Amino acid sequence: MVQSNEQTVEALQSGALSIRGALSSRTIWIVDLDLEFAVQRYWICDQDDFPEKLMPARNVPLYASMEQAPDSLEEANAYFSIAFRGERLANKSIPFNLLKSLIDDSYEAARRLLSPAFMAGAKSATFDFPARAIPGSLILALDEPRINDALLRRRTAESPLSVEDAQASFIEQRDLFFQETAELVAKANSGQLSDSLAEERFALLDNLQQIIPSDQNRIESVVFSAREGDSVLSVAVNERAGTTMHRAFKRIEKKAVTDVGRVEIVNSPSKTFVYRSSRGKQVTCYVSPEAFQTLEESGKLQIGALVRVKGHLTKRPQRDQMAAEGQPDITVPPRTSRG
Template sequence: MWDIRTPPAGDLNQVVVDPVETLYEFDGPLIFRTTIGMVDLLMSKVTAVRQVSIFLACQTDDRTVQALRAGRLSVFGAFDKASYWLIALDEAFQVKAYWNCSKADVPKRFFAKPGLGLFHWQKEAPDSLEQAFALLAIKFKGAELTESGIPFGKLKRLVDQSFETVRKLLTPPQLANTKSSTFDLEVAPLKFASLVVAVREPVFNMPAIRRIKALDSYSEEDLENAVQLRGREFAEKLVDVQSRLRRQEFDDAYTRENFAFLDLLASILPDEDSYVSSVEFNASTATGLTTVVFEKDTARSIHQTVQGADGRRVVETGIVSGVTVKSSSIRIQSIRGKDVTCIFDKDMFDELTGGQNVLHRRISLTGVLTRRPRRDLLEVENYRLPNDQGIFA
């Protein structure tokens, strides 16, 4: 571990450091960008010793600095590198000494607290560029999820959970009942020190999609826009859930109306026996990046809500995947990924199906839920179909 008694690597012959872009200052530049030789550096003052200031420095680039300034990346994330320099500067910003350091050599107190942006008014920010620019990112934290490694079995379970959840969240409604080969997602390299799964962009198998007659009218742009919309809707729901939990407004009416979303969310949140201590979501929206963190204590409320839904009135939303006239029922694939048989009284069923084809359409239904291993059952009390703008009236 570095300390001031560590022999320096050199002194750079009294080179003067010139801050070319000051990002944070108080009685002088505290976090700034500069160039020494041909190296683009981000520097942060971490301590003062014997009338010199010690700065932590790492290589940087435009993308990192712009994300840091905009609040899309935390200070911790901007300095999350494998190697560093510690640089001693006098009052004239002349280099008096420097040290080459690996991350393990740098005292932990020299790093900013994770999740904090450059300025105090900025909201919680992600700790990696992968999260900052992802369509959707999920970050798991836990004692066994470290930078040096993750138990293989736990890694597989978290990746499988992420895969199932993200596909349920982002699959365009048009592709809800198609084979999995029609739609995939490109992810960034997995990032350890916790586990970050960051979705970069959707991947469509257009030849396979074109072979489905009902989907022939959709362009790749249409499907990409549908994925973006699903991501924005998810981000808005996350913010709403978190704010209601904080305001203690997580009442029966809200949980009934949002049951399908909450059930899906609960599938990836830590429970009492989980080795995961928190889950962080980062999602791009029309107004910027949304970051929401659920700690284990917060997740408990959501788990309790969805576990108590059996035999209660809930709202299900999904895509109609089958219609059975004989039993006055339809089958939907819920947004929570579960198949649900929905039973109507005859008059309501005739009203829904009379004169229109509801197969493959989105639908929202209110009724009493019975959970079952293979396919849940919903006794329908009323239903809603979306308008031309895709909104349920």
């Protein structure tokens, strides 16, 4: 038994907080009841001393109709949060090198996962997420991005966007992340993660590689959560699903994959263009002379255009290379009036 409050009870009932989260408290009262539920005795126990096997399973909501829920209000109320669990991630102490590695990897991954294509590769001066580390845990909670209006105006000069439009695009990208990741996890848990789906979600899988569990790292599970109005988006990746996703990524790396990004350079003499991938890397894209000519004549191949390309990707330290299969799909964002 733990002391609670109205906010916790409401979050539990709405599915925004798990049963375990509602019972998480530094102080736990253990109560011995008789058959008529009369208290026979009770004593106080510190959370760290309470047997783990007696705690409810992680991320289990109150009602069976709900799929999963965050284990803390900090996760439930965040614009976006990442919560790591593992034997070496105990509340009392976390090895410094592991802590630094996870925080650095989480920061970089969150920027890539939540960035709309037109913000791919943007520096922190253009946008950044105010972040909070939750004491006594390895939970990184992010607030909505702060966007520099002047740098946004310069970046989207071809198709101007207001800060409000950009904020809306971040939310759309966040929602897409949860939708696509939930599908990957469901397929991985059921043993049905196909190479075709992994190929289509190559960029997403690449961005997740350093922060999801596997049989090769020290993470047992990671939970992504976000507040959306009165509800909470949440996806949990356990070691089984994470390992399956890692292996699927390794299998398809040498096959034709789909990558997305934003055009940054057009080189007509060499019939190539450079785009900034949602994976954060610059990529030189090689297409056939006929496909390049078609793209140029369409007027779509321009700086700032959004590109989706399928082909064989070669990773390099400075700039990756993509040998496109067929003609890339290029979209020029519509011009909008600035408010």
